[in-house]
Amino acid sequence: MNENEFESEMRKVSSDPILDPRRKAYLMQNLMTREVPDEVYKSLDAVGEGENWWEAVKLQKLILAHNEIQLLKEDIRNLPLLSVLNVSHNKLSHLPTAIGELKSLEALDVSNNLLNELAEEVGSATALIKFDCSGNQIKDLPCSLGNCLDLSDLKASNNRLTSLPEELSNYSKMSKLDVEGNKLTTLSEKLVASWTFLTELIAGKSHALFSFFSSLDMLTVL
Template structure:
């Protein structure tokens, strides 16, 4: 029997501005690093845009088949690890994450990479094992 996929709790996508009074501090912090590796996560929401201070996002070893376009709105993102998922396509919006220094998209099911990655001029640690051929 296959385990049901996990969702990222909605509270993770809330910024400090949207947290209500009386919330626990860890539910009301502007996240800079989000490590969600090894959690059987099947999807990230477009609400990722609510985390504008994010510099590190690690969603490796999950069950993602795609990344949200909102990934391009994370202008401070320096490290993105989406390795060991089932991602078929990286969204073109990734080119707007121009602070990206490290990007690991190895061990996925990619058929191509967006040319917009060329706008990430500081990207020097880029890992992609292979592109799947049809």
């Protein structure tokens, strides 16, 4: 899936919950619901008796943005083919550790929730390419994120970050980094040296960061 397709999936809006087996997607946005429907984890009437619906439709995209969801169950592990998970703009205070079991997950959006921290298990979702955790109260990114070697787009703006873990130096494909609205004043030389493909840096008032990337000719600072 290319970058434009990812952006398209992240912006999808639905006024009613929709399961579309052809698109292998479940969309439920702007309904202000507080819970993920049990059908997401269990079964739908349209599926044969004794058959799990995620096995029948091979769900790949789950869009639950702009609701009032407070809990995402560990049962999310029952969706092993999930490649896109968008739970942005909800009221999640923590993420299930089972997210780390989603080995096909390439795009994860948990922005604008009530998260104070991210479980180390998130870094076990090693297929991640795009990760958005902006608009929370996160103080530290887990070191385990360094295991996501294909991550190229990281959005962590408007949190409480004061530093970035050196393990992120494993991101040799990093092209976009958004850390605006944090309290970052410095980056390790190891990080800067490894992000040679960085083309877009959004740092807001963290002007001290700009000088660290002065050697990158293709970098655009916003």
